[in-house]
Amino acid sequence: MWHAFANHLEATVRRYDGYADAGKDAEFGKPGPLSRIEKPPFVAVKACMIRHIQQNGLRVNTKAQMMDRSSQMEVANKSLQHDPEENKAVPIDEEKVIPHLCAVGETAASMGWRRVHGRFGVCGIFGRIAGKNAAGEEPLSQVPSEQRGTDMGRAQGGPSWLRLDARLSD
DSSP, rough: HHHHHHHHHHHHHHHHHHHHHOOOOOTTTTOOOOOOOSSSOOOOOOOOOOOOOOOOBOBBBTOOOOEEEEHHHHHHHHHHHHHHTTTOOOOOGGGGGGEEOOOOOGGBSSSSOOOOSSSHHHHHHHHHHHHHHHHHHGGGGSSSSGGGGEEEEEEEEETTEEEEEEOOOH
């Protein structure tokens, strides 16, 4: 099966390179400038798009870090005090997160609703964001031993009330 896929891919790339040489994509009308596909590495992924989406995942920030529920509760409690000075919105990236815990795809809450066109792109983009941010964190092996076995936070999300309790252990 992959052999047939590879042959089809090669023909597709040749056809696209012809469009690039002509300066016009006759198949899809992609606006220019068009560039030939010449410089490796080349990566091909055989994927099947499906129309499925879960929008009730656990809450994450723009870095794909899992948000700590206690931070959300503090914001909710302040809003109940009806004090305009105490009731200021906190940017999501300044809220408390659960250290060393990221979520992407259907585990993470949706970035909006009425998006039933599939989540393949969002999974890939946030997977990359999560990977880059996780790579920049201190390794778990360097977390002080007194923090091991401690409660790291709780995450919650969606009307279905998913809940996650996170503990750091060896």
